[in-house]
Amino acid sequence: MAYGSADTIERKKTGAYGPTIIDPATGMPTSREIAPGVFGVGQAGAEAQSRAAGQMDYANYEANGFPYGPQSPTSPSGGNNNSARNAIMQLWAFYNQKPKNTVNTVPALRQLIQGIKAQQNPYGQVAMPSLAAAGNPLAAYMQQSGADPAAAQQMQQMLAAEAAQTRQADVALQQQMGQSWKANQQALINQARQQHQLGKQQQAAAQQQTNNQAMMSMLELAIKNGLDLSKLGIQF
């Protein structure tokens, strides 16, 4: 949009350009703030010089490109847009601060692990039945009749051995299940700790992302307002 257009004038009238900055040397608004055409033809002296300077700047920018954007810096401190500068400095302060409000999730992790540890091994509480071996129901009768109970006794011993083996196998199964349960509990605890580490990384990533956004905002503000960040003491 060219200087002096109806829109420029309108914006000037309505204050859309923001506060007018007075050049202390000339006592007049700075060239950048003056839209050519606002002052009528024939105004002499400082106004005319200022206007001419502004037109030269503009011509120069049109020829060589805007060094920092549509509005170039006009002061050694890096621009004259105080609002943008303040915003950048606030963002810079935020960018550099050490996070104070990092959420401490350690108590929650501790609670989770305590909860897992508080669980009792259900396989340690299994009420294992006993397996009796059938005895020879004819033992007394056979003794009375003078029969040799060797075959029946052999059978009884075999049944007793089978019962003992069955019981032994089930106790082993119970122990294995109990150990498996313990391993699972430990895996759950490890998983919770890994989850915690991941959460910390997520927090760090969120902080980094926020910092990146702050940096992007600073760069955007600097470019839009023609501010040199290095002159504001900002070095990423």
Added chain:
Amino acid sequence: MANTALPNTFFGGYDPGAGWQRDATLAQNARTRFLIQQRGARDLANIDIAGAKGIEGLAGSYNKRGLRFSGMQNTGQNEYAKGWMQSKQDALANIYNQLAESSFSDAGAMANFQQNQADFAAEKYQQILQSAAQLNSLRPYLGG
């Protein structure tokens, strides 16, 4: 019966469906234990009654044939005793197996419930971590 007490440190919650499932399994197992002991005792008694009746007939038949105190009677008595014992052992093993299975099933129901509880708590913790990360991304609005 397994201990069904809930640890109260799990963010104060658990999946009610999992609790119901655990209780239903425990109740079913308790019923199984009651029935198998009742029926098992009856089965054992029936085996003994049948065995005692049979031995009278067995002795009588050897007497009739003049084989009393013979080697054949001796063998027959041993075989009879072995069969009787085997039947009793089968009945005892049946009782034992069902009792053991119900006990393991109790423990399994508890373990499943505990796993569910731990998963539930881990999910809550995950939500806490996610909220923490979100809060951190809002630091500028929270005063740093």
